[in-house]
Amino acid sequence: MGFKHLINSKKTLSLLAAFVLLGTNQLMAQAAPAAADTAAADKSAMWTGVAYYVLLFLVASFCVAILGKILRVFDLTQKMQGKKGINWSSVMGVCCAIFLVVGMYGAYWSLTVQGSMSLPEAASAHGGAIDNMFTTTTILTLIVFVVTQILLFGFAFVYRGSDKRKAYFLPHNNTIEKIWTIVPAVVLTILVVFGFFTWQKVENSTEQKGDLNIDVTGHQFAWELRYPGADGKLGPLNFRLTTPANKLGVDFKDRSSFDDLSADTLVLPVHQSVRLNIHAQDVIHSVYMPHFRLQQNAVPGLPTFFKFVPTITTAEMKRKTDNPNFEYLLYCNKICGGAHYNMQKVVRVVSQAEYQEWISKQKPYLSDQLKKELHLADARPAGQVKAASNRLALNN
Numbered sequence: 001m002g003f004k005h006l007i008n009s010k011k012t013l014s015l016l017a018a019f020v021l022l023g024t025n026q027l028m029a030q031a032a033p034a035a036a037d038t039a040a041a042d043k044s045a046m047w048t049g050v051a052y053y054v055l056l057f058l059v060a061s062f063c064v065a066i067l068g069k070i071l072r073v074f075d076l077t078q079k080m081q082g083k084k085g086i087n088w089s090s091v092m093g094v095c096c097a098i099f100l101v102v103g104m105y106g107a108y109w110s111l112t113v114q115g116s117m118s119l120p121e122a123a124s125a126h127g128g129a130i131d132n133m134f135t136t137t138t139i140l141t142l143i144v145f146v147v148t149q150i151l152l153f154g155f156a157f158v159y160r161g162s163d164k165r166k167a168y169f170l171p172h173n174n175t176i177e178k179i180w181t182i183v184p185a186v187v188l189t190i191l192v193v194f195g196f197f198t199w200q201k202v203e204n205s206t207e208q209k210g211d212l213n214i215d216v217t218g219h220q221f222a223w224e225l226r227y228p229g230a231d232g233k234l235g236p237l238n239f240r241l242t243t244p245a246n247k248l249g250v251d252f253k254d255r256s257s258f259d260d261l262s263a264d265t266l267v268l269p270v271h272q273s274v275r276l277n278i279h280a281q282d283v284i285h286s287v288y289m290p291h292f293r294l295q296q297n298a299v300p301g302l303p304t305f306f307k308f309v310p311t312i313t314t315a316e317m318k319r320k321t322d323n324p325n326f327e328y329l330l331y332c333n334k335i336c337g338g339a340h341y342n343m344q345k346v347v348r349v350v351s352q353a354e355y356q357e358w359i360s361k362q363k364p365y366l367s368d369q370l371k372k373e374l375h376l377a378d379a380r381p382a383g384q385v386k387a388a389s390n391r392l393a394l395n396n
């Protein structure tokens with residue numbers, strides 16, 4: 001369908017009229033006193049916003065089209081009178097130059113305003129390496145962005161069509177092809193290798209020995225935390241053993257499970273190597289702690305882990321940010337369902353002494369109800385295990 005046909009089509013015009021009517025209706029409704037409840041008002045505000053911008057875009061497009069028509073008529077009149085018409089090549093060239101300047105200012109504005117909102121101060125030992133990688137990537141891509149934009153719009157302006165110049169048709173040039181293939185390939189290789197080494201350093205940043213092991217299990221829509229008891233070991237998990245009382249499916253055949261603790265807040269001692277053992281029970285979730293430059297997926301059936309060393313306590317961060325309510329947070333960074341936004345846990349980095357005091361107050365995972373279910377858990381009869389797995393199978 002040609003453009004003219006599209007413009008003349010009755011369907012397009014009706015659609016346009018419907019949009020304009022909707023926009024006008026919403027704008028008028030906005031002026032009326034808001035009598036409806038907050039939820040309804042929020043929804044109406046959203047649609048008013050969308051309709052308003054669609055309407056604004058259409059009005060701007062019409063203005064440009066009308067201006068174009070007026071200029072065309074002026075151009076034809078000039079030519080009919082034997083005068084020189086508008087030099088469209090110059091108009092386009094100047095438009096390109098204006099676009100370059102305005103666009104570059106827009107990019108600069110965006111960098112100065114949004115740039116400061118990017119990432120907070122790194123609060124983990126490996127955070128600096130990740131930040132260096134981000135900064136290097138940003139600087140390199142920024143240079144490429146500025147150079148290519150200047151070349152693109154600058155050439156269109158400097159070499160705009162003119163009576164004195166004839167365009168040169170360049171069908172193929174091997175040198176140019178080689179340059180724009182090899183240069184990006186080299187730059188990207190540097191970035192990828194740099195990223196690879198940084199990631200390797202992050203993964204090997206701490207020793208396995210002396211790690212504080214913490215289990216983080218994601219499910220729709222919360223995180224469950226399990227800390228090791230006095231033995232420093234976490235008992236193994238087995239999803240077949242999941243019951244309402246044993247919601248993580250901890251295997252109590254292993255004695256190291258007996259003293260495990262459950263916690264509501266992820267409390268971490270500062271300067272201590274922490275190993276988060278990440279599990280998921282239903283769909284893919286993702287452990288995301290932006291202050292610690294940490295993100296690792298939680299995949300059902302595939303336990304993952306992330307090791308890191310927190311370096312700034314919550315109290316220090318409160319002073320640094322001048323925010324007495326500051327808290328580190330653990331988010332879920334995968335859109336995992338309707339209440340995904342609920343998946344937040346407070347993370348508190350404290351001194352070793354504070355941590356010892358806190359951990360001594362935590363409740364054992366092996367609750368009274370669970371003890372009853374496991375018949376004191378000492379020697380779990382085979383029938384019990386079978387009954388538990390049957391229950392899970394029935395639930396599924």
Ligand SMILES: [Cu+2]
Pocket residue numbers: 218284285286332333334335336340343
């Ligand atoms: Cu999630």
